[in-house]
Structure formats: C-alpha cells, structure tokens
Amino acid sequence: xxxxxxxxxxxxSSFLFPCSHGYPSPRRQSPPTGLHLNxxxxxxxxxxxxxxxxxxxxxxxxxxxxRLYLGLDFGTSGxxxxxxxKRGIIHAEGKxxxxxxxxxxxxxxxxSWKATLFSLLGDIPxxxxxxIASISIDGTSATTLIVDSNTGEPLxxxxxxxxxxxxALPTVKSIAPPNHTVCSGSSTxxxxxxxxxxxxPNKKYALLLHQADxxxxxxxxxxxxxxxxxxxxxxYDPELESYPPWLLSQPYSxxxxxxxxxxxxxxxxxxxxxxDFGFPSDCAVCTGTxxxxxxxxxxxxxxxxxxxTSLGSTLAIxxxxxxxxxxxxxxxxxxxxxxxxxxxxxxxxxxxxxRQIFTDQQLEKLxxxxxxMEASPLDYYPLQSVGERFPVADPNMAPRLHPRPxxxxxxxxxxxxxxxxxxxxxxxxxxxxxxxxxxxxFTAGGGARNEKWTKIRERVLGLPVSSAIQTEAAYGAALxxxxxxxxx
Ligand SMILES: Nc1ncnc2c1ncn2[C@@H]1O[C@H](COP(=O)(O)OP(=O)(O)O)[C@@H](O)[C@H]1O
Ligand SMILES: O=C(CO)[C@H](O)[C@H](O)COP(=O)(O)O
Numbered sequence: 013x014x015x016x017x018x019x020x021x022x023x024x025s026s027f028l029f030p031c032s033h034g035y036p037s038p039r040r041q042s043p044p045t046g047l048h049l050n051x052x053x054x055x056x057x058x059x060x061x062x063x064x065x066x067x068x069x070x071x072x073x074x075x076x077x078x079r080l081y082l083g084l085d086f087g088t089s090g091x092x093x094x095x096x097x098k099r100g101i102i103h104a105e106g107k108x109x110x111x112x113x114x115x116x117x118x119x120x121x122x123x124s125w126k127a128t129l130f131s132l133l134g135d136i137p138x139x140x141x142x143x144i145a146s147i148s149i150d151g152t153s154a155t156t157l158i159v160d161s162n163t164g165e166p167l168x169x170x171x172x173x174x175x176x177x178x179x180a181l182p183t184v185k186s187i188a189p190p191n192h193t194v195c196s197g198s199s200t201x202x203x204x205x206x207x208x209x210x211x212x213p214n215k216k217y218a219l220l221l222h223q224a225d226x227x228x229x230x231x232x233x234x235x236x237x238x239x240x241x242x243x244x245x246x247x248y249d250p251e252l253e254s255y256p257p258w259l260l261s262q263p264y265s266x267x268x269x270x271x272x273x274x275x276x277x278x279x280x281x282x283x284x285x286x287x288d289f290g291f292p293s294d295c296a297v298c299t300g301t302x303x304x305x306x307x308x309x310x311x312x313x314x315x316x317x318x319x320x321t322s323l324g325s326t327l328a329i330x331x332x333x334x335x336x337x338x339x340x341x342x343x344x345x346x347x348x349x350x351x352x353x354x355x356x357x358x359x360x361x362x363x364x365x366x367r368q369i370f371t372d373q374q375l376e377k378l379x380x381x382x383x384x385m386e387a388s389p390l391d392y393y394p395l396q397s398v399g400e401r402f403p404v405a406d407p408n409m410a411p412r413l414h415p416r417p418x419x420x421x422x423x424x425x426x427x428x429x430x431x432x433x434x435x436x437x438x439x440x441x442x443x444x445x446x447x448x449x450x451x452x453x454f455t456a457g458g459g460a461r462n463e464k465w466t467k468i469r470e471r472v473l474g475l476p477v478s479s480a481i482q483t484e485a486a487y488g489a490a491l492x493x494x495x496x497x498x499x500x
Pocket of ligand 1: 087088089090323324325326362363364365366367372375376379456457458459461462465
C-alpha cells in the first residue's frame with residue numbers, strides 16, 4: 013500500500029513575536045501547489061534475525077494472544093511509527109511527511125502534526141491494530157504549545173524546537189541558577205516567559221504542553237501530563253522529581269504540566285479513537301520522551317561511556333554518564349535515564365543543512381566518490397541560518413559554507429567532515445566538563461545510512477563509530493510503550 017504526502021516543509025514565519033526561529037527550510041523546489049497526494053510508505057517486516065524459539069510457525073505474524081507495542085516519532089522532517097512485540101521484533105513500521113496546512117500565509121504545525129498522527133494510526137494494518145497493548149510518542153525537544161486548559165486547543169502558534177526567544181533571557185537568568193539548562197534562548201522556559209510577557213488575555217486559561225505531550229493528550233484525553241525528559245528545558249529537576257522552588261514561585265508556574273517518568277501509563281486510549289481504529293479496549297497510552305532520547309533508547313546502549321549521535325535534521329548527542337553535567341554557556345545539559353545521566357546537547361548543524369543543498373539520492377551518489385581516509389581541507393560551520401545551540405551556544409553564530417569548490421564531491425566531503433569536527437568538539441567538551449569518557453559512538457537518524465560519513469567520523473573522533481542496530485527513534489518510543497505495560 014503506497015501513499016505519501018508531498019512534502020513542502022513550510023517556513024513557519026515568525027510574526028508578532030520577538031522570537032527568531034526556523035524549521036528546516038524547504039529543499040529548492042517549486043512553490044507548494046497545495047495538492048497533497050496522501051501516501052505513506054508502509055513496510056510489513058518479517059522478524060529480523062533468528063526466529064525466537066517461541067515464535068509462531070506462521071512466520072512473522074504475532075502468535076495468538078501476543079500483544080504489540082506502538083512507538084511514534086515526531087521528528088523534524090517527518091513522523092514515523094514502529095510496532096514491536098515484547099521481544100523487540102518489528103512487525104510493522106511506516107512514515108509520513110508533514111502535510112502543508114497554511115492559514116493566513118503561515119504553517120499550521122499543530123494541525124499538520126494532528127493530521128499526521130491519525131494518518132499514521134490508519135496506516136497500521138488493521139489486523140495488527142487490535143493487538144496493540146500500549147502507545148508512546150517522542151517529539152522534538154522544547155517544541156512548545158500554549159493551549160487552552162479546558163479544551164486543549166492551541167492558544168498560540170507552537171514554538172518550534174530550534175526557535176530562540178532572547179527577549180526572555182534576562183528574566184529567565186534573573187530567576188534560575190547560573191548556567192542552568194533553561195538559560196538558553198531556545199529553552200522551553202524562555203518560550204513560556206516570552207509568551208507570558210506578551211500580555212495575552214488568555215493567561216488564566218493557559219497550559220503549557222510539549223509536542224509529544226499534546227499529541228499523547230489527543231489519544232488519552234487527560235490534559236496537563238508530561239515526562240521528565242520533555243520537561244527538562246522548562247526547568248523541571250529530574251533528580252528532585254519536582255519543579256524547583258525558584259520556578260514554582262513564578263506567576264506562570266500555574267501553566268506547567270504534571271511530570272512523570274517516560275514510559276508511564278497515563279490511561280487508556282479514548283473510546284472514540286479506540287472504536288474508530290479498532291484498537292483493543294485495554295490499549296494504554298504512556299508518557300513519552302524527546303526524539304534524541306528515543307533514538308538513544310533504540311540503540312540499546314546500556315554502559316556508561318557509550319554514546320549515540322543522532323544525525324537527523326540536527327546533530328544531537330547523548331553520552332551515558334554516571335555524572336550529571338549542566339552548563340548553558342555551552343548548551344550542555346543532562347537528561348535522566350533511570351539511575352544514570354544522558355549528557356549532551358543539540359546542535360543546529362546536521363542533515364537539514366545537507367537537505368537544503370542535496371537530495372538524499374545525490375547524497376548517496378556523491379558520497380560513493382568520497383575517500384573517507386583523506387582529510388578535507390575545507391573548514392565550514394554548516395548551519396541553515398544564524399544561531400547555534402551546542403557545543404557553542406551562540407544565537408548570533410553565522411553559517412559558514414564558503415569557499416564552495418567546483419567539485420560537488422569535494423563540497424559534500426567538506427560539509428560531512430566539518431560536521432564530524434563539530435561532533436568531535438562536542439564529545440571533547442563533555443569530557444572537559446567531567447562526563448564519563450566516551451569509548452564508543454552509535455549513530456541514529458538519517459545520516460546513519462552513510463557509511464563513508466561513518467568512516468570520516470571514526471577518523472575525526474578517533475573512536476569506534478557504527479550504526480545503531482535500530483536507528484529510528486520510533487523504535488525507542490515503542491520500547492517505552494512496552495515498558496509502560498511491563499513495569500506497571
Ligand atoms: N545518505 C545520507 N547521508 C547523509 N545524510 C543523509 C543521507 N540520507 C539522508 N540524510 C539526512 O538525514 C536527514 C533526515 O534524517 P531523519 O532522522 O529522518 O531526520 P529527522 O528525524 O530529524 O527529521 C535529512 O536531513 C537528510 O539530509
Ligand atoms: O534538535 C532537536 C530536534 O531534533 C532537539 O533539540 C533534540 O531533541 C535534542 O533535544 P534533547 O537533547 O532534549 O532530546
């Protein structure tokens with residue numbers, strides 16, 4: 013079954029608001045025609061690797077009574093699902109690009125995400141839907157919605173993950189501890205304060221939700237629930253397991269959602285959705301996480317010193333450490349993962365810059381001609397637009413992609429190598445700040461498929477680098493759904 017949405021990633025234009033931002037700007041292509049061909053690439057997967065002993069003899073189909081666990085990943089350039097059983101075998105996966113919904117010349121992201129959610133649910137084969145025991149969702153971190161606390165409807169356009177609200181930074185720095193994670197223009201707290209100071213009359217009915225929280229609310233119907241990964245950048249302290257006093261004493265703390273551990277069951281799927289799509293009556297909905305943490309979970313790295321670099325639209329780094337590190341001067345923060353810490357940050361460099369210049373097919377063809385053992389003399393800082401979050405937190409950092417050589421192969425080699433140098437700088441910074449020393453890097457995201465890039469990165473990092481067994485964040489979200497049922 014094939015259906016896909018022609019992707020015209022809109023540039024959500026900033027308006028009325030002092031925040032600067034951008035979503036991956038569209039590849040050079042004709043302006044949107046407004047025509048959408050709905051298409052999703054669905055893969056029904058026979059189990060990978062040796063068939064587990066107890067697996068049914070009917071090859072790939074779940075055993076009678078077997079339950080399945082659904083993870084949905086709402087990334088930067090599109091959304092995916094993965095459907096697994098309790099052994100982690102994938103029974104179906106699919107993806108959709110975000111449809112373009114414009115209202116008054118602006119992209120309506122909330123409407124696009126909502127449409128994508130229900131399209132993906134419909135893309136799951138109906139005979140598998142009735143076996144689904146739980147669902148979880150990961151979203152882009154610090155993507156923030158201010159919604160009506162009665163209806164859940166957005167009161168304002170979403171603040172996107174890489175949007176910066178420097179107007180709020182002085183206020184945030186005046187209340188938070190020095191160099192706290194929230195002391196960055198792209199933090200969720202800066203977005204909340206920027207909205208709060210915008211004098212919106214709806215303040216008393218407002219509620220803050222993250223992208224994953226809002227999408228999950230559409231499924232479970234309980235407003236105001238988040239997880240301690242998504243809530244980190246609004247100021248939640250995952251060690252105290254509460255919001256700190258300096259935040260609770262603020263007038264806007266009334267907008268903050270309640271917070272639970274990722275993969276915690278919130279409640280059952282809403283009855284109307286359950287019956288419309290044929291999900292079972294006991295299908296649970298669990299708290300989610302952020303996309304780069306879901307990618308880390310998918311890689312199943314469990315030892316301190318192991319790291320996952322997500323090479324998606326952005327470069328996000330997660331190093332499993334026994335020590336917690338936070339320093340907003342460099343965009344470094346630590347997410348909690350049970351009794352350890354995922355130390356890292358997210359750069360604005362990454363695949364979105366590549367996608368502005370090359371199609372995925374061109375990337376493949378040109379990469380074949382690169383000698384990864386040869387260092388590129390080109391020194392770029394590949395960004396889509398002004399502003400960097402990590403390992404340099406500088407809202408005014410300008411992109412650097414010149415001089416551009418005649419050869420497209422040399423140009424691509426220079427960009428891949430320059431992104432690898434940023435990755436190396438990031439891991440060295442984490443070591444200098446006291447995190448557990450990295451000893452191996454797994455790669456997630458679209459860039460993981462580029463073997464030449466992997467070899468360039470091994471050379472530049474001086475570390476073993478390999479593609480994670482599962483490179484999709486949706487697989488990590490599915491593991492959270494599995495956990496939500498089996499750790500009740
Ligand atoms: N062969 C390749 N080499 C390097 N990057 C690639 C390759 N194929 C795809 N990409 C990049 O992967 C990115 C998409 O990865 P994905 O994980 O889907 O992103 P996200 O989840 O952030 O939307 C794109 O920006 C694209 O440029
Ligand atoms: O770049 C991003 C979107 O893909 C996010 O910033 C990424 O999720 C990193 O944030 P976190 O470390 O909180 O997961």
